[in-house]
Amino acid sequence: MATCKDCKGFFAREDDQDRGDCVMRVTDPRQAYYKAVPVEADKDASKCSSFRKR
Amino acid sequence: MGQSTARTEKESSVEELKNRREWWFVAEKTRSKRLDYLRKGVWKKGAIGGNYAPGIKIDLTFPQLFIDKWQEHEGEAIMLQKAHALAHVLDNIPIFITDNSQIMGYIGSAPHNIVWHWQGISMVNEEIYNEEGIIPEPEEESLEILANLNDYWGGRTAVDKLARVLDPEDAVKFMSGAIGWGTPTSAATYSTKDFDYIFKGFEAILAEVEERMEETEEKLQGNPSPEILPLYDKLPRWEAMQIVLEAGIRYAERYARLARTLAEHFESDPERREELLRIAETCERVPAKPPRNLQESLQFDHFVQVLSRYETFEGAWPHRPDYIHGPYYDKDVNQDKRLSKEEALDLVGEHLIRTHEVGIFAPKWAREGLQGITGTWVWTMGGVKPDGSDACNDMTVAYMQAARLVRVSNPTFGFRWHPKVKDEVMRECFECIRHGLGYPSMRNDPVLVANTVHWYGHPVEEARTWVHQACMSPCPTTKYGCQPMRMASATANCAKMIEYALHDGYDPVVNMQMGPKTGDPREFKDFEDLFGAWVKQMEWLRNILVRTVNLGRVKDPEFFGRPFLSAIYERAVETGTDACDPSNGDRGNAWVTGFTWVENADSLAAIKKFVYDEKKYTMDEVLDALNANWVGYEEMRLDFVKNAPKWGNDDDYVDDLMVRCLREVSRHSKENRCPSNNTWPLLPENVSGNIHYANLVGALPNGRRLGDALYDGGISPGPGLDKKGPTAVLKSCGKFDHVTDGRAFLLNQRLSPTQLSGEKGYQLWKAYMKTWADLGLDHVQFNMVDDATLRAAQKDPEKYQEVIVRVAGYSAHFVDISRKTQDNIIQRTVQGLG
């Protein structure tokens, strides 16, 4: 099963390797930005559309 | 060839744009690339014509995260329960860093999202189903989430709870919509903030809380006595403060982490990489610790604003950013030379943009009242320091310059004018006005400081720290001066005072007995009888509003709960109370916002003159005409409009009545008391209540019919009824005392760009402002009639009836004059020759 920690966009927290940020580049009609959502390292990512294998 | 020629071309075209007064394009050509990117990146959050722009979506992540934790902590003290829920939101809501940006923080999980505050009134929550386009995809799923949220919150919101304790008769009349509007709860509110305290840093406040808790626990272990009993309730409040302060620090750290990740793994441009590392460093520092430089102070400020807007719907933005950030600007730019002026301007411009982009969902009827903006965010500039010396600094100038570059409609500025303001700062104010921004509004600082002392007894040094609590009302930003919630929810539809006086307290529009029975006007033997009835109706109307709002204020800690605001309120931290609890030393700064005020003076003057002085009409005839909504009495109506004295013409007959009405209200303002046992002065202004109430105020002796827009502005004369020009308006407005006759008085004036062009325009304005100050007025804001407006007036004359063109030796209602002349005036206006 693919999990978040297997993804290129996952960055583990220094203080807690089991958790981290899912970082994504987003371009909307007006601007571009990087977005971060907190995730568990072991979270199931098999259905994630932005999953990119590390 | 090459660069130097290109520069000349660019400059000359900017010159040309200036001559054509195309300020938007001037700004676009002169601002930095960064500001240009950020400005154009803003998703417009204000509604136009009542509708949100395409692409704007409600943020559903926020309420969902909130309710998950909220329900987990059901049964705990309300402040604690809310603190847990808020902390969960701050830990988990998606965050983002936009390209080129340097100031972090947004309320919602993406730039096109607006937050929906659902904890205020369940009746209003239902409004969300009527919105098209703002429900996120997939719609069906979102609607289900919304339905679940509404199911849960129905009956649990702050106003739902308040409604259960109100006097039923008051509730019916208050809710009739005829006499007032607003929500007496801090669920829809605004608060002043004391940044002297906040900038100590959250860690310092946490230490203070810790100390208080230890001290209290010790007391609880000691001798039992009645004094220690209230302490039990304080502990969970302090705990709540701890939770949100810590969550606030973690929220900032999330940005720091993201910025570092981007710098290390994503960013290839070395300059931007450095910026990202600076952002990381900044967010690691604040709000935990005091700011050390301009970027940190702006960032700290913005985090605080964002955090408080996660907690509640803040419809205004009381702030004095030049005063707060000025020292950091001075240190960075002037002393350490760490920042160039241009770099500082980028930060200041972005501060305006970050504020402008905040969006909060409001129901359609409220949006119609605030066309195009999210709230009335009036920032305070200039003024004096507590010792009375000039507080204007380089940051004041930077904000004015940045405003002209980013040209946002919100926030706007209110400038605290005083006699020691330097000419260079006045010129900056003037440039903003000349560029058609419509701000700053000009406020008379000595008058308003005295006013604040007069009404609430704030010590003068504290009164001098004032900021606009909302659009107009000054409020100190000190420990005991700060106001945690919107006491101006006492908003009176003042035209009802004269309407009820003429109908024995009966409301002919909503068809019910509202005010007291003050007698059939046909039986009045003289004007004094009528005036007496007016006074009684005025008192009744104010009483019911003040009663309701007082109750809302006292009950707010029980019904809503403000852990974050309490954590940044020194007096709440010190006492372990909710910031909204009036018992914690609040001095009170309540006022009744007076919508549709001027109709009273004009109506009373018309009756006094025609019925009692000249006996041209009987009261019978007047009442018949009013009851017929003037239909069939048009000639008489025109007589009442044109030949009765009208406010704003420097005519003592009606101006004296205005003064008399205000003095009656002022007397009553001191009889009404707020929960801190302080006064309730009147503040005439309209926002857009003049339109809102058009179909709720019946025919009046000033010549209006049911359906007509009421006068705009708090003390502005009726549109087109100021026949003697702007100086006469100022003269009229100077006849009452702006210190003791009310809280503040909104005056709109139009000036023509023709008159204000060039150096002579500035000299004219300066002399005008000096007279404005000499006359003791507390407020004025200028509206420039630009050529776009005049063009539009040509196209749709019926929409621009009130536009007056005033040029050398000639003035007229624009729509009265011939097409050719109109064209010529527009041409002149554009070319700028007086």
Add this chain to the structure above:
Amino acid sequence: MQPGALVTEIQRFAVNDGPGFRTNVFLKGCPLSCRWCHNPETIAPYPEIYWKRRSCVQCGACLDACPRDAVNAPIHPVEAQKEESTYHKIFRERCDLCMKCVDACRYGALEIVGTELTVNEILDEVERDRPFYDNSGGGMTVSGGEPTAHPEFLAQLIEGARSRGIHICLDTNGYCQWDVLGPLVQSVDMVLYDLKHLDSARHAEMVGAGNELILENLAGILRAGKEIWLRQPIVPDYNDSWEYHVKAAEFLGQLPGRIQRIDLLPFHTWCEDKYSWLGLDWSLRAAEPMDPSMVEILAEAYQARGFAVTAGGSGFEDNAVRGGCRHAP
């Protein structure tokens, strides 16, 4: 009862008629008839009737009220309001100005222009803007029409204003005998003085009289050392050539005294409505308003000779602002 004079308007917040904020008092009646006159209602020395076509609904009430059959029969308002329409409500030649039609009008389309006011009535109104004068070096500007056409009244008005401490500016065309004008000029604080053309024949052609008296009086005022702003209306194809202004500058430079400022006032057509409201044909109706940048070029002719010159005559130009009240200690 004090004697009165006909006043067409007391205009507060005037910013182009002398220094600072001013209140203009327009006296009715003028001995000249300049073709470009911007205030045609001030020429005739008696009350007149304005007919505002855009307010008129053609109800015919005025027709019924008129005892002399001097009212034009109603036509469709749209026709009457057309830009090119020559329709006017009043037959001026038959009208004896009894004003019964004005009383009958319920739409404000007919209006009397010219009200008799006493010195005190005027000054009470003028005095209302005193705080604005104090902060801008402003005051009262007596204008017209031609104020010197009412010498006795004007003298009383000036005396009254003086006793109330109001700065007085006399706006005159100078077409007046020196024994009348001289004392009046002496009694005011400053003079706005019109100059239309240096060539007497050309002057007579457009103004209705030669310029000899006017130029003589100008010299007289300068000899008297009174502060003076010279106002030159610039009319296309009349006095708008560079050569003319070079000559004018030379002429003015040789006069026996100093002209504090020269205001060049570009021709405009904003007054055409007033002509049509009075039922007068205006010979310059078709003329194009002047591009103000033209005037700025002409200004150089005067600057070259060291004159302070403005385009438009604002009371707030650098050299005009005096700052504060002249009565201040």
Add this chain to the structure above:
Amino acid sequence: MKCSACAFEAPIGKFRYLYNARIDSSITMRQCPQCEQWLAVDELLGEAKDVVNPGEAPWGKSAGIEGLAEDVQV
């Protein structure tokens, strides 16, 4: 009064009153109950003078400061 669009006739009060063009003029906006057309009405004569098409902001620009700094985005 007679509707100038559909010729419907009724006392003037039956035509829904909307608002005045200007407080000091006798021209008002009313709406025909039959065809719902907006009419410019002369209240002195009690006659419909014209049909009008309502604009977006019937009361004109507010004299306040709102919206003046136009949020133009290119």
